[in-house]
Amino acid sequence: MTDQSTAIRANDGLKEAVSEHRSLSRDVWNQFKTHKGALIGGFIFFGILIAVMLGPLIWTIDPTFVDIRSRNQGVSLAHPFGTDQLGRDLLARILQGGRISMAVGLVAMFIAVLLGTAIGVLAGFFSKLDGPLMRFTDLFLSLPLLPLLLVIVTLFREPLSASFGPEGGIFILMVSAIGITSWMQTARVVRSEVLVLKEREFVLAARSIGTPPRRMISRHILPNVISPILVSATLGIANAIITESALSFLGLGFPPDFPTWGRLLFDAIDYMPQYPMWVVFPGLAISLTVLSVNYMGDGLRDALDPRARDR
Amino acid sequence: MSDIVEKDLLTVSDLKIHFPIYKGLFRKKVGDVKAVDGVSFAIQRGETLGLVGESGCGKSTTGRAVLRLYDPTAGSVVFENRDIAALSDSEMRVTRPRMQMIFQDPQACLNPRMTVGSIVAEPLIEHTKLSSEDRKAKVRELLDAVGLNPDFVNRYPHEFSGGQRQRIGIARALALDPDFIVCDEPIAALDVSIQAQVVNLLEDLQRERGLTFLFISHDLSMVRHIADRVAVMYLGKIVELASVSKLYSNPQHPYTQALLSAVPVADPKIEEKRQRVILKGDVPSPSNPPEGCVFCTRCPIAEKKCFTVPPEWRELKPDQFVACHLA
Numbered sequence: 001m002t003d004q005s006t007a008i009r010a011n012d013g014l015k016e017a018v019s020e021h022r023s024l025s026r027d028v029w030n031q032f033k034t035h036k037g038a039l040i041g042g043f044i045f046f047g048i049l050i051a052v053m054l055g056p057l058i059w060t061i062d063p064t065f066v067d068i069r070s071r072n073q074g075v076s077l078a079h080p081f082g083t084d085q086l087g088r089d090l091l092a093r094i095l096q097g098g099r100i101s102m103a104v105g106l107v108a109m110f111i112a113v114l115l116g117t118a119i120g121v122l123a124g125f126f127s128k129l130d131g132p133l134m135r136f137t138d139l140f141l142s143l144p145l146l147p148l149l150l151v152i153v154t155l156f157r158e159p160l161s162a163s164f165g166p167e168g169g170i171f172i173l174m175v176s177a178i179g180i181t182s183w184m185q186t187a188r189v190v191r192s193e194v195l196v197l198k199e200r201e202f203v204l205a206a207r208s209i210g211t212p213p214r215r216m217i218s219r220h221i222l223p224n225v226i227s228p229i230l231v232s233a234t235l236g237i238a239n240a241i242i243t244e245s246a247l248s249f250l251g252l253g254f255p256p257d258f259p260t261w262g263r264l265l266f267d268a269i270d271y272m273p274q275y276p277m278w279v280v281f282p283g284l285a286i287s288l289t290v291l292s293v294n295y296m297g298d299g300l301r302d303a304l305d306p307r308a309r310d311r
Numbered sequence: 312m313s314d315i316v317e318k319d320l321l322t323v324s325d326l327k328i329h330f331p332i333y334k335g336l337f338r339k340k341v342g343d344v345k346a347v348d349g350v351s352f353a354i355q356r357g358e359t360l361g362l363v364g365e366s367g368c369g370k371s372t373t374g375r376a377v378l379r380l381y382d383p384t385a386g387s388v389v390f391e392n393r394d395i396a397a398l399s400d401s402e403m404r405v406t407r408p409r410m411q412m413i414f415q416d417p418q419a420c421l422n423p424r425m426t427v428g429s430i431v432a433e434p435l436i437e438h439t440k441l442s443s444e445d446r447k448a449k450v451r452e453l454l455d456a457v458g459l460n461p462d463f464v465n466r467y468p469h470e471f472s473g474g475q476r477q478r479i480g481i482a483r484a485l486a487l488d489p490d491f492i493v494c495d496e497p498i499a500a501l502d503v504s505i506q507a508q509v510v511n512l513l514e515d516l517q518r519e520r521g522l523t524f525l526f527i528s529h530d531l532s533m534v535r536h537i538a539d540r541v542a543v544m545y546l547g548k549i550v551e552l553a554s555v556s557k558l559y560s561n562p563q564h565p566y567t568q569a570l571l572s573a574v575p576v577a578d579p580k581i582e583e584k585r586q587r588v589i590l591k592g593d594v595p596s597p598s599n600p601p602e603g604c605v606f607c608t609r610c611p612i613a614e615k616k617c618f619t620v621p622p623e624w625r626e627l628k629p630d631q632f633v634a635c636h637l638a
Contacts, residue, residue, distance in 0.1 A: 201420035205483065208378050209434045210407035219433070223424040306424060306467040 031303040038299020041292035048289055052098030063092040063259055081281050084267065094281055097259035101241050102289065104174050104260075108240035111179025113233045116186025121217055121225070123187070124194025134191065141184045149243075152177045153252045170254050174247070178240045186232040193225045227301045234297025238290035245286065261286050319353040320491055320523050321377065326350045326386035326396075328369075328376050332598060344598045346372040348547035349386070351624070356490070359517065359524040361538030361555075363531060363570070367594065369547040370527045371415075374493040377525065378412055379403055390491070408438045411484035415496040417476035421468035427454070427479055428464030434486040453482040458512060474505035478512070485516065491523045498533060506530075510537055531574050535559055540630075543567045546605040547597055549624075553631035563627055563638040566590075566606050604636065612637055 032038055056063075066086045081090035123133035153173060160169035197203060197220070206216050245262025247253040249269075254260055261282045268278035327350075329343035347369040354360045362370050375381050377388055379395050388395040390410065398406065411434075414420035421430055431450045435441055441449065451461035457478040468476055477497060484492055494513065498506040510533060516522060528534050534541055535555055542552040543566065551564040562568045569588040576582045590609045601607050607617040614637065622634045 201414045201416055202422040204375075204380060205412065205414060205420050205480070206422075206433065207380055208407065208410075208412045209437055209483075210404040211433065211437055212404070215437075219425075220422050224422070226424075307469045 027306075028300075028303045032299050035299035035302060037295040038302075041295030041299070044288055044292040045296055048098065048285070048292070049102060052095050052102055055095035056092065056099070059089075059092055059095060061089040061092040063088060063096040064257055065089070082275070082277055084271075084278060090264075090278065090281060093259040093264060094261070094285055097261045097264055097282065098285060100171070100254065100258070101244060101261040101286070104171065104178070104244045105237045105241040105289070107175040108178035108182070108244075109233055109236035111175060112183040112236050112240070113186055113229060114183075115179065116183035116232065117190050117222075117225075117229055119183065120187040120190025121194055121221060124191040125198060125213070125217060125221060130191075133187075137184050137187050140181070143181075145181050146246075148181060149177050149247060150250075150252060153247070166255060167258065174244055174253060175240075178243050182236060182239055182243070186229065186236070189228045189232060190225050193228055194221055197221055197224050226304050230297050230301045230304070234293045237293045241286055241289060318355050320356040320391065321525075322353045322387075322389040323373075323377065324351045324387050324389070326373065326376060326388065327384045328372055328381055329384040342598050343384075345547050345600060346597060347376065347383075348597075348600065350544070350547070350549050351386075352542050352549060352552060354491075354523055354525060356523055357517075357521055358539040359526050359537055361534035361541040362525060362527045362544060363529060363534050363541060364544035365529065365594065367597070368544045369597070370529075370544055371495050373544070374412070374495050374525060374527050378407075378410055378493055380412075408434070408487035409489055410491040410493070411487065411489040412493045412495060413477075413480055413484050413497045416500050417473050417480055418500070420480050421476055423468055426465050426467055427459075427471075430468070430479060431464075431482045431486055434483060438487055449486070450482075453486055454479075456485065456516070457482045458508075472505075473501050474508060477501060477505075477509050481509075481512065481516070485520070488520070489522070491525070493525045493527070495527050496529070497526075498530065499528065506533065513537065531570060543570065546594060546600055548605050548634065550606060550635065551631075551633045553633075557628070557631045561631075563631065563633045564606075564635045565610050565612055565637075569611075604634070606635075 032042075066088060081094060083089055084093070119133050119137065123130045123137075156173055157170065160173050163169065164172055203216065203220055206220055211219070241261065244253060244260065245265060248260050248262035249266040251266070254263060256263070264282040265279060265286075268275070268282070272279050326347055327345070328347040329345050331340050332342045332344060333339065334341045350369070350373055352360065362373065364370050372381060376383050377390075377395075379388070379398070383396045386396065390406065393406065395403070395406065421427075425433075428447070428450050431453055432446050435446050435449060439446075447464075450464060454461045454463060459475060459478050459482070463471075468479065471479065477500075480497075497513070498509050501509060513524070514537060517524060524537075526534060526538055538555055540552065540554050541558045542549045543558075543564065544550070545566050551558065551562065551567045553563075558567065559571065562571050565588075569590050572586060572588045576585060588611060590611075592609050595601055595605075595608055601618070602621075603619045604610070604613070604617045604622050607613045610617060617636055620636070622636045624632060624634045627633045627638055
C-alpha cells in the first residue's frame with residue numbers, strides 16, 4: 001500500500017497547489033468575479049440600492065411637495081428627471097418610490113422562497129408529506145391570483161393599517177400577499193430536485209452513517225438544491241416588484257400620494273403621449289433592477305457550484 | 312444454516328424484502344416485487360463473504376437491508392447478538408458506527424458540494440465528540456491509510472479520478488473503525504488496473520483492522536481472489552453457498568455451473584476446451600417468480616418436480632450448501 005500511495009502522490013502534478021488553505025467564501029467570490037454579467041449586474045443593483053437608500057438624504061426635495069407653478073417641466077438642472085402634473089420632483093419620487101419597491105421586492109421574495117423551499121424540501125424528502133403538500137401547492141396554483149390579491153387587500157387593509165399605521169400596514173399586507181401567492185413554482189422545482197437527490201448514493205451513505213433527517217437536509221439536500229432556489233429567488237424579486245407595480249397600478253397598493261415605482265407608472269400612463277419621460281424613468285428603474293438581479297443570480301449559481309468553479 | 316456458532320458476526324435468516332406494486336386509479340396494491348425472498352447466511356468475524364449473481368437478482372438489496380437502509384418485510388438480521396431489523400431508529404443510530412458501506416458508483420457516493428475533508432469527517436461529527444483539531448488529524452490519518460495525500464482535504468470530489476474517489480469512500484467507511492463493511496460492487500465502476508489497487512487496499516485494511524466484509528460483486532474472478540466463502544444469488548434467493556475452493560472447483564448448482572463456465576481462463580490450452588453452459592431465456596420477473604425452484608425455467612437439467620416443489624436448502628458436503636433437487 002505504501003508504494004501505491006507514493007505512486008499516486010508522485011503522479012499528482014498539482015501537489016504544490018494542494019496544501020494552501022481554501023475558504024469557501026473566497027472560492028465563491030473568485031468565481032463570481034469571472035462572470036462579467038454578474039459583476040455588472042451586481043454593480044448596477046447595489047448602485048440602485050445605495051441610490052434609493054441614501055438618495056433622499058442628498059436630494060432633499062420632498063417627493064410629495066406640490067409646486068404648481070413648475071409643473072410638467074422637462075429635464076432641467078433643478079429637476080433632473082423633470083416634474084409631474086402637480087409639479088412634484090420626479091427624481092425625488094423615484095428615489096423614494098425605489099425604497100418601497102426594493103423593500104417589497106426583497107422581502108416578498110424572501111417570504112416566497114422560504115415558503116417554497118420549506119414545502120418543496122419537506123414534500124420531496126418525507127414521502128408521507130408529499131401527497132398532501134403537493135395537493136396544497138396545486139390548490140394555490142389553481143387560485144386566480146389577481147382576484148385573490150384583491151380580496152386579501154380589501155379584507156386586511158383596514159385592520160393592518162389600524163395596527164401598524166397606514167404605511168407599515170400596507171407594506172406588511174403587500175409583502176405577505178405577494179409572498180404567499182408566489183411560492184408554488186419554487187416548491188415544485190425544489191421538490192423535484194430533492195426527489196432526485198434523495199436516491200443518490202451520497203444520501204444513502206449519510207443514512208448508513210446514521211445522520212438524522214434534519215442534518216441530512218441541511219448538509220446534503222439544501223446545498224445541492226441551491227441553484228434552483230437562487231434562480232427562483234432572482235426571478236422572485238423581479239416578480240414581486242412587478243406584482244407590486246400591478247397592484248399599485250390597479251390602485252390597490254400603497255395610498256395614492258405615496259410613491260412607488262408601480263404607482264409612478266400608473267400615474268404617468270394618462271400623460272404618456274405628452275410626457276413619455278414620466279413612464280420611461282420608473283420603467284427603466286424597474287427593468288434595470290430586475291435585469292441586474294437576474295444576472296447576479298446567474299453568477300451566484302455558477303459560483304456556488306464547485307464543479308463550475310474550476311472551469 | 313442451523314448451527315449458528317458464537318463466532319458469527321452477522322447472521323441473516325430468512326430475510327425477505329418485498330416492494331409493493333400499486334396500480335390503477337385508486338393505487339390498489341396488486342402485488343410485490345420480491346427483490347429478496349428468503350435469504351439466509353452467516354458471516355464469521357474476520358472473513359469475507361462474496362455475494363455474486365446477475366443484475367437484478369437482489370444482491371445490492373440484500374446488502375442494503377443488512378445495514379437497515381431498507382426495512383425488511385420479514386426475517387431477521389442479527390449483528391453482534393442484536394436483531395437489527397427490529398431496532399428502533401435511535402437504537403439503530405448507536406449501532407451504525409459498527410457497520411459501514413462502500414458504494415458502487417464513486418461519482419454518486421460523494422456529495423459534490425462538500426470537500427473531501429468534510430466528507431470523511433461526517434461520520435466523526437455524527438458519532439464522536441472529537442475536537443475539531445483531533446478530527447482534522449484523524450481525517451488526515453484516514454486519507455493516508457487509504458493511500459491518498461492528506462493535503463487533499465480541501466478539494467472537491469470532482470477533482471479526483473474514479474479510483475481516488477473510491478478511496479475517499481473507503482476512508483469515510485473506515486472513519487468510525489467499524490467491524491463490518493458491506494462492499495456493494497466497489498470495483499464495478501473502475502478500470503481494471505484500478506480494480507486491483509482497490510481490492511488490494513481492501514485486503515490490506517482487512518488484515519490490519521480485522522474487518523469483516525460482505526463483498527457484493529458480479530465479477531467472479533475478483534470474488535475468488537478476495538472472498539473466503541461465496542454465496543450465489545438468483546432471483547432473490549441464494550442457490551449455493553460454499554467455500555471458495557469448493558465452489559470454484561466443484562460447483563453443485565446448475566446455475567453456479569453456468570456462471571462459472573462463462574469465466575474465461577488465462578490459459579489458451581484450458582480455454583480451448585472450456586465448455587460453456589449457455590442458459591436460454593431471461594430471468595423471470597421477481598414480481599412473479601416460478602412456483603417450484605426459482606431457476607427451473609432456465610435450468611438445463613430441470614425435472615418435473617423442479618417446477619412444482621421448491622428445493623430444500625441442504626448441506627450437500629461439509630461447508631457446501633445448495634438449493635437444488637438434483638445436486
